[in-house]
Amino acid sequence: MMKTLDLKGIGELILQIGEQRGAEETEAYVVSNRVLTVRLVNNAVFEAKGVHDIGAGLRVIKTRGLGFSSTADLSPKSLKNAVKAALDASKARKLPFKYTFPSPAKAPRVSGVYDDRLVKLPSDGAVELAYDMVKASMAFNRKIIDNSGVFNLINYHTIVMNSHGLAARDDGTFFEASLTATAKQGAKSSEGAESTAGRSLQELKPKEVGQNAAEMAISGLKAQRLEEGTYSILLDLGPVSIITQYVELLSSPPLAKKDYPLFLDKVGKRVGSQQLTVVDDPLMPRGVRSSPVDQEGTPSKKFAIVQKGVFRTFVYDSFYAAMEKRQSTGSGNRYYFVVGVSQFPGRNYNLEPIPRARNPYILPGDWKRDEIFGDMKDGLLAKRFHYSRLTNPTRGDFTSVLRMGLYRVKEGTVVGSVEKSRLVDNLIDIMKNVDAVSNKLVVAGSWGDYVHAPVIRTKAHVTPV
Amino acid sequence: MDEDIAFFAIDHARKLGAGYADARLEAHYNELVIVANGKVERAIINQKCGIGVRTLVKGAWGFQSSTNLSKDSVKNAVNTAFKVAKASSKHVPKPIKLAPTRAYHDSYATIVKTDLEDVAFEDKLREMLLWENRLHVSRAVVRGMVDYSGIKIDKLFVNSEGANIRFANTLTWAIMKADAKKGDLTQFYEQTMGHSGGFEIFEKEDIGKVAQEIGRKADALLKATPVREEKDAKVVLDPNYVALLSHEIIGHPSEADRVLGREAAWAGTTWWAGKIGEKIGSKYFTVYDDPTVPETFGYYLYDDEGVKAKRKVLAEKGLLKVHMHSRETAAVFNVEPNAGMRAITFEYIPLIRMSNTFFADGDWKYEEMVEETRHGYLVSTQRHPSIDDRRYNWTISAQEGYEIKNGELTTHLRDIALTSTAPKFFVSIDAASRKGKVDPVPGCGKGDPMQGLYVGNGGPYLRAVANILGMR
Numbered sequence: 001m002m003k004t005l006d007l008k009g010i011g012e013l014i015l016q017i018g019e020q021r022g023a024e025e026t027e028a029y030v031v032s033n034r035v036l037t038v039r040l041v042n043n044a045v046f047e048a049k050g051v052h053d054i055g056a057g058l059r060v061i062k063t064r065g066l067g068f069s070s071t072a073d074l075s076p077k078s079l080k081n082a083v084k085a086a087l088d089a090s091k092a093r094k095l096p097f098k099y100t101f102p103s104p105a106k107a108p109r110v111s112g113v114y115d116d117r118l119v120k121l122p123s124d125g126a127v128e129l130a131y132d133m134v135k136a137s138m139a140f141n142r143k144i145i146d147n148s149g150v151f152n153l154i155n156y157h158t159i160v161m162n163s164h165g166l167a168a169r170d171d172g173t174f175f176e177a178s179l180t181a182t183a184k185q186g187a188k189s190s191e192g193a194e195s196t197a198g199r200s201l202q203e204l205k206p207k208e209v210g211q212n213a214a215e216m217a218i219s220g221l222k223a224q225r226l227e228e229g230t231y232s233i234l235l236d237l238g239p240v241s242i243i244t245q246y247v248e249l250l251s252s253p254p255l256a257k258k259d260y261p262l263f264l265d266k267v268g269k270r271v272g273s274q275q276l277t278v279v280d281d282p283l284m285p286r287g288v289r290s291s292p293v294d295q296e297g298t299p300s301k302k303f304a305i306v307q308k309g310v311f312r313t314f315v316y317d318s319f320y321a322a323m324e325k326r327q328s329t330g331s332g333n334r335y336y337f338v339v340g341v342s343q344f345p346g347r348n349y350n351l352e353p354i355p356r357a358r359n360p361y362i363l364p365g366d367w368k369r370d371e372i373f374g375d376m377k378d379g380l381l382a383k384r385f386h387y388s389r390l391t392n393p394t395r396g397d398f399t400s401v402l403r404m405g406l407y408r409v410k411e412g413t414v415v416g417s418v419e420k421s422r423l424v425d426n427l428i429d430i431m432k433n434v435d436a437v438s439n440k441l442v443v444a445g446s447w448g449d450y451v452h453a454p455v456i457r458t459k460a461h462v463t464p465v
Numbered sequence: 466m467d468e469d470i471a472f473f474a475i476d477h478a479r480k481l482g483a484g485y486a487d488a489r490l491e492a493h494y495n496e497l498v499i500v501a502n503g504k505v506e507r508a509i510i511n512q513k514c515g516i517g518v519r520t521l522v523k524g525a526w527g528f529q530s531s532t533n534l535s536k537d538s539v540k541n542a543v544n545t546a547f548k549v550a551k552a553s554s555k556h557v558p559k560p561i562k563l564a565p566t567r568a569y570h571d572s573y574a575t576i577v578k579t580d581l582e583d584v585a586f587e588d589k590l591r592e593m594l595l596w597e598n599r600l601h602v603s604r605a606v607v608r609g610m611v612d613y614s615g616i617k618i619d620k621l622f623v624n625s626e627g628a629n630i631r632f633a634n635t636l637t638w639a640i641m642k643a644d645a646k647k648g649d650l651t652q653f654y655e656q657t658m659g660h661s662g663g664f665e666i667f668e669k670e671d672i673g674k675v676a677q678e679i680g681r682k683a684d685a686l687l688k689a690t691p692v693r694e695e696k697d698a699k700v701v702l703d704p705n706y707v708a709l710l711s712h713e714i715i716g717h718p719s720e721a722d723r724v725l726g727r728e729a730a731w732a733g734t735t736w737w738a739g740k741i742g743e744k745i746g747s748k749y750f751t752v753y754d755d756p757t758v759p760e761t762f763g764y765y766l767y768d769d770e771g772v773k774a775k776r777k778v779l780a781e782k783g784l785l786k787v788h789m790h791s792r793e794t795a796a797v798f799n800v801e802p803n804a805g806m807r808a809i810t811f812e813y814i815p816l817i818r819m820s821n822t823f824f825a826d827g828d829w830k831y832e833e834m835v836e837e838t839r840h841g842y843l844v845s846t847q848r849h850p851s852i853d854d855r856r857y858n859w860t861i862s863a864q865e866g867y868e869i870k871n872g873e874l875t876t877h878l879r880d881i882a883l884t885s886t887a888p889k890f891f892v893s894i895d896a897a898s899r900k901g902k903v904d905p906v907p908g909c910g911k912g913d914p915m916q917g918l919y920v921g922n923g924g925p926y927l928r929a930v931a932n933i934l935g936m937r
Contacts, residue, residue: 351509
């Protein structure tokens with residue numbers, strides 16, 4: 001089905017209909033997105049579910065009005081209706097500034113983002129790979145009593161075309177594998193988790209995922225209660241991925257205006273320590289979110305969002321760039337949460353682009369991971385954040401549950417596991433207190449959101465729950 | 466919608482040998498508008514139709530959706546759903562069983578007085594620009610925003626047991642927000658209005674006045690005093706704050722899949738697993754989940770497994786009574802299924818979800834609750850939650866508050882967050898007011914891939930004890 005779908009032909013038809021209906025400019029974003037999810041619960045495969053979503057999102061400009069509509073029905077009749085809906089919407093949205101769709105430009109190549117072996121992996125093979133995580137966890141230790149997790153397999157094919165002659169393809173594969181293990185000894189139980197993602201089958205190591213989750217769960221069985229206080233804290237990959245994702249939200253103009261205003265009015269101001277640089281690099285080879293163009297066809301480029309602790313710039317797509325009289329940073333992204341509109345990992349056609357960093361990460365520092373440990377007199381190591389929130393998004397009050405994978409570090413050595421606690425601090429203070437960044441990036445994240453991350457050391461207030 | 470394709474899907478699943486199959490054939494119309502500082506930033510119309518087919522094969526679930534409704538494509542989707550279920554069955558030690566339910570035939574719709582498509586998109590945007598303008602009550606209000614959504618869903622549910630249910634649902638809502646700034650201090654105030662029904666929600670009252678009030682609140686927060694930390698403070702919580710409590714520390718933990726540990730890798734588990742019949746709260750701890758309340762965000766009469774909906778009493782006078790169930794978890798607990806299964810669109814497999822979860826009304830007047838508080842706080846309008854994985858320890862911030870001194874509201878407060886543990890808090894509730902309300906919650910997240918579903922939450926004013934988190 002996917003091979004026979006002519007994305008370019010559909011795009012051309014949309015542009016043609018747009019022109020016939022009087023649109024001054026038309027843009028077509030045509031998508032074929034496949035997702036297979038294998039969900040593991042209670043040591044079993046609970047459900048295997050698949051989605052094949054094909055459709056087109058289209059924007060038109062007419063007499064300074066901009067309109068958007070989308071449809072999953074790609075018949076000529078339905079496409080005509082979709083163009084009409086977009087033109088109707090354009091009548092209602094007159095722009096007080098000049099706006100035009102991106103011009104064609106040569107897109108760079110990005111390596112390692114498509115693997116035919118992932119595409120050809122049969123569904124029963126995917127089920128077996130997912131279950132390998134459970135088997136590895138159960139084999140690690142007899143005290144492991146429960147496992148749950150997910151294996152997501154995605155492949156997408158997209159083309160964005162517009163009336164200026166722009167035509168840019170973006171094809172990719174992606175997997176996510178995560179497992180949460182529960183260990184029990186007498187009345188005490190504890191959890192451990194591991195999650196990873198990648199672009200090729202070669203990167204998938206289900207056995208490691210299962211073993212690491214089990215190891216964390218077992219270590220938690222001897223956890224000790226923590227005294228409330230402010231600690232030097234080594235944030236491992238998972239927590240660093242959360243901080244990076246917050247920088248991604250805070251640096252998007254529409255999201256900053258709507259829900260995350262912390263960085264408004266902070267361009268040029270310090271939001272982190274000298275050690276902290278956050279870049280957006282969608283050209284990174286094998287980057288979890290890399291692609292040659294953004295989702296309106298602007299070529300990808302690498303740039304700093306936070307440089308040596310100073311917030312340098314918000315990210316821009318062509319629309320917000322025109323609104324704020326700036327240049328697009330190639331950050332047009334159609335992935336954001338809207339109720340009632342289905343959003344899957346991969347690519348989505350049913351939303352307009354908004355500016356959002358596409359493959360952000362904290363730039364590696366010059367510390368080896370072991371050196372950061374060796375330099376810690378007394379502190380904590382946090383491997384997982386859970387339910388992290390900016391409870392006061394204007395001031396930056398930040399909290400996260402340290403649900404599992406929390407350890408005490410003394411004189412450069414992990415001396416034991418710590419019971420479930422809560423971090424309550426301020427995000428900007430956490431970023432300003434970063435005094436060490438490791439020199440290696442590893443993929444980390446959870447629940448569909450992954451980035452590359454180093455290990456960092458900072459200070460934070462932690463309280464037992 | 467061509468209903469025959471749904472019946473074809475079920476027939477084909479049967480022919481392949483599925484023990485059970487169901488199909489949801491759906492057509493969606495969505496419109497979304499965001500207006501900020503006098504500019505229309507988003508104006509979107511989406512249309513989508515498709516089918517989701519679920520099969521039970523040798524005791525294992527398989528699911529596949531397709532936006533292509535040709536016979537060949539739907540046949541392929543069913544084949545895949547069957548194939549993945551069969552592959553999964555090798556790793557299902559205990560085959561899934563479904564609790565019995567009647568195969569209902571019905572057709573129903575939400576009450577809509579003004580259809581979304583009967584109001585010109587242009588007119589809607591014009592109104593929203595006016596509302597947004599009204600948010601700017603003073604120069605201090607530096608940003609205003611109106612975020613509007615309207616959704617129409619035409620859904621047919623059929624299954625291999627003969628169920629045939631059609632539901633035409635419409636949901637309409639708007640979030641209005643004002644950001645006020647003075648020097649380095651920024652404060653915001655926001656409010657969501659919405660219902661299951663059409664555009665008439667914005668014709669019932671003067672939305673311009675509502676917008677002005679939101680602007681005034683944001684402005685006033687600039688003059689409010691930052692709250693100080695206090696342990697074991699007496700707090701009077703308004704219905705909108707109670708809505709978030711009922712959602713996070715009662716609604717989610719009541720979901721039977723969480724109770725069984727099936728959400729452990731995602732949102733977590735629940736601390737009250739195995740506690741049905743135990744007393745876990747005061748006499749004011751009575752909580753319902755009721756999808757049958759018309760005009761609420763969580764309204765439906767049958768869930769996405771075709772089970773007839775009714776009010777569920779989750780807790781009554783402190784006693785934990787029942788969980789929210791699917792047919793499958795009902796079979797595990799050996800109880801009747803209670804219509805808890807829903808999916809956001811045909812592209813997702815249904816999950817156990819709350820509908821309208823709310824605290825029962827009490828016998829106090831709100832004024833009495835304040836008057837009889839010597840020292841405490843009124844905590845008003847929800848902001849952000851952070852809850853631990855067992856829904857035991859929680860932190861929820863609020864938009865504003867007032868100190869209560871000798872039974873009177875005194876200092877206006879900002880930057881408030883409360884923290885407590887669920888059992889300590891439930892036991893501490895010593896008063897509940899009359900006349901609670903259910904507020905719309907447009908984005909309850911659960912599942913993988915994530916499903917953002919619309920639910921209702923609320924209750925009356927509650928008085929209880931919690932720790933105040935203030936400026937650190």
